[in-house]
Amino acid sequence: MSTYVYGIAASSHPALPKDMGGVGDPARPVRILTEGELAAIVSDAPEGLRPKRKDLLAHQTVLSEAGAGGVVLPMRFGSVAPDDAAVTEVLAERAEHYLERLRALDGRDEYNVKASHNEEAVLHRVMSESPEIRALAEANRQAGGGNYEQRLQLGETVAAAVQRQEAEDAVDLRHALEAVAEAVSAGPESTGWLANVSFLVDHGAAETFLAAVEDVRKSHPHLDVRVNGPLPPYSFVEPGPSEPAETGPRV
Amino acid sequence: MTVVPAQQAGGGGGGSSGLYDVLELILDRGLVIDAFIRVSLVGIEILKIDVRVVVASVDTYLRFAEACNRLDLEAGPRKAPGLPDLVGEITESGARGKSKGALSGAAETVSEAFRQAREEGQAEPRPRARKATSARRKEEQE
Structure with missing residues (x-):
């Protein structure tokens, strides 16, 4: 058996x-x-x-x-x-x-944090920050939505801005939370999140950690942030936590 | 003693609502001992579909363009649409009626998937995630 x-x-x-x-x-x-x-x-x-x-x-x-x-x-x-x-x-x-x-x-638990964009909120954000996008959108609106090429051009510009925003938000989230965690581990990719990161958190720091998550939610209202924890430390069983976000690839 | 808000305790308590969110940790993380064998994960590939790959596609561009035309910058990101926006939407749907072809149909399908994926993150209590549902459907077929 x-x-x-x-x-x-x-x-x-x-x-x-x-x-x-x-x-x-x-x-x-x-x-x-x-x-x-x-x-x-x-x-x-x-x-x-x-x-x-x-x-x-x-x-x-x-x-x-x-x-x-x-x-x-x-x-x-x-x-x-x-x-x-x-x-x-x-x-x-x-x-x-x-x-x-x-x-x-x-005395430590894993907290897994996943973030995705609230679509309307992030579109609102990239539009309000980019005069170029606003101008394209306004031109399309006045043309009754714009022709296929015009819509494609606007959409592509917006998509690029959204992707830049995703990358920026992923870094922000990680920086904000790694400060209150003992170790960080990037979660498996390709499941539809702009950030999927696990943090190792001391029992005594759990409230601080969750408060930091709340702060991110407040400062980034266009993000949907989901926290799962405390979890068994799946991502930390082997030594050698992953490098901080800003560390480039090693040669 | 640690106090964790109720909606966040699901994963730790082993509740099924949190299972989808921690699935990849259970399957891809955790201790591996090479003297032991691992059961086959055949049938679980469906979980690997990436919703985000659609971001760089024509369908997404068109959908974003439409969404931007509808957006009311004055109203703020999470407020109810104001009157000017409603007018915009009527104009918009008029334009959509004219141009609706195979492509925009596909865009709407993607849009629907995107919306569902997002709503899963917002609804409380959380409905079972779409992908987990697919996995379950697979089980039931066995």
Whole structure:
């Protein structure tokens, strides 16, 4: 029977999840494997496990529960070991590394921040800031909307301005929030956001962090900012947080 | 003790409303141990569609142009449209009627997708995101 692994914690973790349902249908009960100072949160792995909504949610829920009681290193979804012994072997082999990561992340949570433009508001902004766009728009309006070429020209100019604004807002957002976070990690791209960034935030600084998000919302009313957290530190399990936004590519 | 506003606790509490927003973290971040295998993520590609790629397309240009013609600079970014704007809109829809062809039809489809994606971010409680819905639909087909 192969073993599904949710995360790794210290065996001294005060509230490791028990009597919880994990992945699979019916949900496989969550168990704890202990090896020295480390513990793995696991369950049996169902046959033919796929990234279905219910299973993704189970993975996240088990880790949230565990994370609420103490620091946990979350596994990426879908990690399956051949059996329990293979899990405890890995814990034994890499104990020092995992213990170091647990210490580094102790008392900290991940907050993921995604921002997108409120379309009408950002169009309003780029128009009010660009005499060129205003002139083009006014000319089109007087021409009953303008012909195809004129509309295309206006739209292209606006789109370029919106893209510049996206880049600018992404930098602003990151700068404003990295000041109150301990580490920053750019989230995976290509999901339709102008910014998708995770921040590692100390428990004691959570209110400060959320207040900083509010400040960004106020200073950038054309942005829709969504915050998810506290989360298990998915983006910070490995050392080496990503570089600050202004750092160029290294040679 | 940390106090987190209720609407932001969803992700941490494991509520399904926050799942879409943290999906890519669950799938693309987190600890990987090379001694373990990872289940196949086949079927999840649909989540990778980028809404923003449409920004640099003819459809978007036309849509932006129309939106700009409708915008009332005096009214402020998030206020209800004033009377001059309404007049503008009537003129505008007249022009649209004349020029409406295959292209502007496509532009409206994109516009609809864009609008939906944006509204998902604003509605409270949040409806299930469009992409997550697609993923769920996929599951149900299995």
